[in-house]
Amino acid sequence: MIRLHFNRTGRQPTTWLLDVPIFTVCPNCAFTPPEARRYVGSRYGLVGSFTCAACGAKVTITDGDCYPPVRFTADVPGKPQVSFIYEDVYRLNWADLERAGAALCTSLIPAGEKGYVDVEAALRALEVEIARLNLPHAPAPLPDGVTWVPLPLRAWLDALHTLGV
Ligand SMILES: [Zn+2]
Incomplete structure (x- = not known):
């Protein structure tokens, strides 16, 4: 089941991801694994991690404590990052x-x-x-x-x- 949160009460009504498959990217080599990862928010901003099948870099996935964007950071010198607002x-x-x-x-x-x-x-x-x-x-x-x-x-x-x- 793919679900979003919505909230009309703020200054601006918003939707944000609750439970959806996301594609992932290695920010070190741009490899995009062919399989999706289930995103259900984070614990204190930590979504999870994976090891890049192409370059071997460890990639940590974080978010804004269950809010966008979702950020990928490679544990290599310079800590390259890529992030997505999946809602967009x-x-x-x-x-x-x-x-x-x-x-x-x-x-x-x-x-x-x-x-x-x-x-x-x-x-x-x-x-x-x-x-x-x-x-x-x-x-x-x-x-x-x-x-x-x-x-x-x-x-x-x-x-x-x-x-x-
Ligand atoms: Zn890589």
Whole structure:
């Protein structure tokens, strides 16, 4: 199950990742492992670590204590880093969800001040609309520095792109 938190109560309503697959990157050699990692936030900012299969560097993954961005730091001289705001890469931020909901004439963010967004249910709703409109599948371009996106986020990006969101 892929879920986001949402909060309408702050100065700016926001969504942020709760439980989603993320791609990972080695900031030392730019190797991107072919398998996704499950991201469920961090403990005091520490998400986890892995050893790069290409260059052997130890890579530590951190975040802002469960808030974006997610940062990869290689334990080599100079401590190279790369970071992603996955909410933006995956187009799961508040503005994108509002626009996707507008395309469906519904809201993809449940009522209430705080709660969770079920991304897979939202994706099914988009796919039903695409089928109803009989739109041809349009693969979404990925941001610079992103080589792949795990399913079903790939399908989510393509659905938004196909609907012109
Ligand atoms: Zn590497």
